[in-house]
Amino acid sequence: MSETNVVAVAGIAKRFAGHVAVEDLSLQVPKGAVYGLLGPNGAGKTTTIRMIMNITIPDEGTIELFGDRLGGRHHSARIGYLPEERGLYRKMRVRDMLVFLAEAKGVERARGGAKADEWLRRLDLAEWGPRKVEELSKGMQQKVQFIGTMLHEPELLILDEPFSGLDPINQQVLRDIVVHLSRSGTTIIFSTHQMDVAEKICDHVCIIARGRKVLDGGLAEVKRVHGGTHVAVAFEDGAAGAEAMRAIADLVAAADDSGVFAELKLKEGVDPQLVLERLMKTGARIRRFERIEPSLNRIFLDKAGPGAADTASPEVAHA
Amino acid sequence: MRKVWAVIRREFIERVRSKWFLVSTILGPVFMICVTVLPSVLMTRSGKVNQIVLVDEDAGNFAARLQTQLQGSGRFAVTLVEANSDGYDAVRDSLTRAIRSEAIDGFLTVSSATVESGVAEYRGRNVSSLRDMGTMESLLRQSVVTERLTRRGVDPAAVQEAQRGIDLRTLRVTKNGATGESGMVTFFLGYAVGIVLYMVILIYGINVMRSVLEEKQTRIIEVLVSSLRPFQLMVGKVIGVGGVGLFQFGIWALTGYLIMHFLAQILAFLHVPAGQASAITMPAISGTLLAVVAVYFVLGFLLYSALFAVVGATVTADSEAQQAQQPVMMLLVFSLIVSFAALNDPGGQLAIVTSMIPFSSPIIMPVRVATSDVPASQLALSLVISAASSLLVVWLSARVYRIGILMYGKRPNLKELWRWARQS
Numbered sequence: 247m248s249e250t251n252v253v254a255v256a257g258i259a260k261r262f263a264g265h266v267a268v269e270d271l272s273l274q275v276p277k278g279a280v281y282g283l284l285g286p287n288g289a290g291k292t293t294t295i296r297m298i299m300n301i302t303i304p305d306e307g308t309i310e311l312f313g314d315r316l317g318g319r320h321h322s323a324r325i326g327y328l329p330e331e332r333g334l335y336r337k338m339r340v341r342d343m344l345v346f347l348a349e350a351k352g353v354e355r356a357r358g359g360a361k362a363d364e365w366l367r368r369l370d371l372a373e374w375g376p377r378k379v380e381e382l383s384k385g386m387q388q389k390v391q392f393i394g395t396m397l398h399e400p401e402l403l404i405l406d407e408p409f410s411g412l413d414p415i416n417q418q419v420l421r422d423i424v425v426h427l428s429r430s431g432t433t434i435i436f437s438t439h440q441m442d443v444a445e446k447i448c449d450h451v452c453i454i455a456r457g458r459k460v461l462d463g464g465l466a467e468v469k470r471v472h473g474g475t476h477v478a479v480a481f482e483d484g485a486a487g488a489e490a491m492r493a494i495a496d497l498v499a500a501a502d503d504s505g506v507f508a509e510l511k512l513k514e515g516v517d518p519q520l521v522l523e524r525l526m527k528t529g530a531r532i533r534r535f536e537r538i539e540p541s542l543n544r545i546f547l548d549k550a551g552p553g554a555a556d557t558a559s560p561e562v563a564h565a
Numbered sequence: 566m567r568k569v570w571a572v573i574r575r576e577f578i579e580r581v582r583s584k585w586f587l588v589s590t591i592l593g594p595v596f597m598i599c600v601t602v603l604p605s606v607l608m609t610r611s612g613k614v615n616q617i618v619l620v621d622e623d624a625g626n627f628a629a630r631l632q633t634q635l636q637g638s639g640r641f642a643v644t645l646v647e648a649n650s651d652g653y654d655a656v657r658d659s660l661t662r663a664i665r666s667e668a669i670d671g672f673l674t675v676s677s678a679t680v681e682s683g684v685a686e687y688r689g690r691n692v693s694s695l696r697d698m699g700t701m702e703s704l705l706r707q708s709v710v711t712e713r714l715t716r717r718g719v720d721p722a723a724v725q726e727a728q729r730g731i732d733l734r735t736l737r738v739t740k741n742g743a744t745g746e747s748g749m750v751t752f753f754l755g756y757a758v759g760i761v762l763y764m765v766i767l768i769y770g771i772n773v774m775r776s777v778l779e780e781k782q783t784r785i786i787e788v789l790v791s792s793l794r795p796f797q798l799m800v801g802k803v804i805g806v807g808g809v810g811l812f813q814f815g816i817w818a819l820t821g822y823l824i825m826h827f828l829a830q831i832l833a834f835l836h837v838p839a840g841q842a843s844a845i846t847m848p849a850i851s852g853t854l855l856a857v858v859a860v861y862f863v864l865g866f867l868l869y870s871a872l873f874a875v876v877g878a879t880v881t882a883d884s885e886a887q888q889a890q891q892p893v894m895m896l897l898v899f900s901l902i903v904s905f906a907a908l909n910d911p912g913g914q915l916a917i918v919t920s921m922i923p924f925s926s927p928i929i930m931p932v933r934v935a936t937s938d939v940p941a942s943q944l945a946l947s948l949v950i951s952a953a954s955s956l957l958v959v960w961l962s963a964r965v966y967r968i969g970i971l972m973y974g975k976r977p978n979l980k981e982l983w984r985w986a987r988q989s
Contacts, residue, residue: 299791301971322792333783338579349571350792394788 251310252277252402252433253298258307260293267293269457271307275435275450280428282448283437284542286550290457291437292330295406298435299327311402321402323352326395330406330437332388334379340390341366341375348397358397365393369419385416392420396427403427405436409443421447441543451542455550469539474499475512476544477521480534482506490530494521502544506533509544568793569801576776576805581812590813594820598831614642615670615697617689618660621647622676631675631708640700644669664690673701680712752908755936758858759904762928766865767897769810770873771890776802777877777970778886786970795967799874803959807866814862818855857934860948865927867955869897871962878969879977889976900925904932911937920947923954961986 253275260268268290275281285291296302298309300318311321318325334343341362348358366372369389374382382390388411395403408424409417424447428434438444444451445465452462461468481487484505491503497520500511512518518537525532580586619635621628628645635641648656653674660672671689679685685705691697707728714724777799780786789798824831872893880886903925907916911933920929920943930947933939968985969977977985 296787299787301787301791318791319794325791327788327791329784329787331784331787333780333785333788335579335779335785336783337583338575342575342578346571346575347788350568350789352567354567355571 250277251275252279252312253435254310255294255298256308256310258294258297258304258309260290260297260302260304266457268297268304268454271454271457271459273452273459273462275433277433278428278431279433279450280424280448281433281435282444282451283435283454284439284441284444284451284546284550285437285454286439289454289550291454292406293457294454295330295404295435295437299325299404323398324401326398326400326403328392328395328403328405328408332391334387334391334394336378336380338379339376340371340379340382343379344390344394344397347394351398353398361397361399362393365396369393385412388412389416389420392423396423401432403432403434403436405434407438408436409438409440417443441541441546445542453546453549460549461545465542468545469542472540472545472548474514474540475516475518476538476540477510477512477518478507478534478536478538479510479525479532480507482531482533486528486530490525490528493528494524497521497524500544500548502547509538509541511540511544511548569797569804572793572798572801573805573808576802577808577812580772580806580809586809586813590816593813593817594824597817597821597824615640615689615691616642616644616668618644618646618663618669618672620653620656620660620672620674621645622653622674623649624675624677624679627680627708627712628675630712631705634704634708635701638700638704640697646672661688664688673705680709680716683709751936755908755911755932756905758854758935759901759908759928759932762858762862762865762931763897763901763904765810765814765862766869766927767894769806769866770869770893770897772806772809773802773870774873774877774886774890776806777874777966778880778883781878781881781970781973790970795970796963799871799963799966800959803867803870803874806870807863810862810866811859814859854931854935857944858931861927861931861951864948864951864955868923868927868951868958869893871955871959872896875962875965875969875982878966879972879982881973881976885976896924897928900928904928907932908936911939917943921950923951923958926951964988 251274253273255271255273258268258271259266271290271294283291283294293302297304298311298318300320308315309317311318312324318327335346338346341359344362344366345355345358348361349355353361363372363375366375369392371386371389371393374386374390379387379390392405392408395405403424405424408420412420421443424434424436428447448465450462450464451468453460463471479487481490487506487508491501491508494510497513497516498510499513502509510521512521522535525535617635619628619632632643632645635643646656646660657672657674660669663669664671667690670691671687673685673687675685687698687701710728711721711724715721780789793801873890876886876889876893880889900919903915903919907913907919907929910916916929916933919925920933920939926947930939930944930951934944964986965982968988
């Protein structure tokens, strides 16, 4: 693999007693990408990340990091990792804890301390530095742990479900940091099942379901290749909306109906204009009618949802 | 190396900062002071003279002689009261009342039959004072014996001389000649060495276990093993915790030395008379003994903390750890029990063999060194075996640890543990 791919996974598999966690999974993460590893709970996201991090060893396949196979621990100084299971030493002081995490990555003590102070200030935690970890709220602990992954200025940041359990304000704070790091050249891999978040910040995605890859590629290509005609409809009230939806049921292939808002995939060859005409006839008051690209959520539901066939062959969209 | 150092520093600093460390470090010397100084302080405090009445029921000369004996001991102030058998009941009642009103501590009745039968009666408030009763009994015995022999025509002076006490002084002889230490002091030194090593190895071994378990429970282990090799982590942890143990040990040794050195001043400060103070003999703790104890602490701690680390790595919950640590604890407890036997016969077969076995040698060998002269060849052999097996156990443990720390759920059995150890 060339150096343009920071991570290159080829045909890895991991089986635990009784079940297959990951099967024949391949993916490439280009340098500088914000790479979303998407999938429902239990799809194998965390297992994949652990294998990339050299915490568990794949039964089959190879993993290259930065163009070689020396493994995650060898490159640990270049990688920041936020595991899914969060944990800090409860009795330690916040600043000491951060300095220790930096030292474990090989950062000099004084430099680690300066970095920790800088980040604590940035995330409004400066006054918590001398306090014990156990005195912090859960959200604060998560921010502290997030800081811990960045103190050594890694080139590659791997975040397993980084936004789960955070309130919207803190989610925004962390998202801003991810975007900022990405702009300054850090490659970021993160797993999530929140498609709206992924849609906003990823430029590459990989959807995994039941341990297998069902789709990967650049976000724009994925949307283009996914195909079909998609429209978004919004009604002023739910009851009339429901009636209107029934009137167009024969034109729709799949609907993601949330009551007053619906995202529709139209059947092959159906003109959106026809759909609008029928909707108008029902007399329902329409707030919005728009031809759209399929949302990541729609694609995700198609590919990994309960309707998706087990044997779905991976649909690959490379630029 | 910097990473291992970071782990060592973290384990050391966090522990030394804890309240637990502060409390136990202070309690150590307090305990030492209690053991060394308190007995002599208490001895002076309880040195009160018992006010007793000696009731003489036709015992004649014997009563008078007994009175002198009791007075001479300095522990009794004796008033002699004569009572014939008719008036005895009245006398007894009034004396019993006197005891109740705390005018006297008690009364001893001797009769003409006492000399033949050896039976006398003491009633008092202080019958539970073993020391006073012991003194009274031995004085009574002396007087009775003297009286019996005198009646058979033996010269009282000769009897007196024959009864002079015996004092068997047991002195420990080492290659360097007599040490001036008594057997009792040596025994207690060995006993203390065994107990202290047992406790320190146990406490700090369990500390390692808890530390491993904490990292597993908080899942911080995932971040750590993606940065450091599990072996580095385990070694850093063992050295860091062991360092705290040695540090505490050092503080205790230093304060112990200071207490010994300034014992006279401390006792004077507590108003203990010089005579009492000089009665306290302290074992001379040689530099060799300290060195042996320190070396075996390090070896024993390495061995046991590696085992405790495995226990911590193979369990998920505290309650499981309680159970899983039993086999390791048994090894330690067994060593301590054997050390008591070794105290009585430090050169015996049992002591020699167990001071060679890796799991018991860290406790038995220092006990032997404290109580006897251990041949240098035996010491060297034990050290080699101990060091080699400690390294082997650490190596094996690290292999199990490496896999265990990332495993959650069912506890592995011995067969699985062995498989983990063999996995590359």
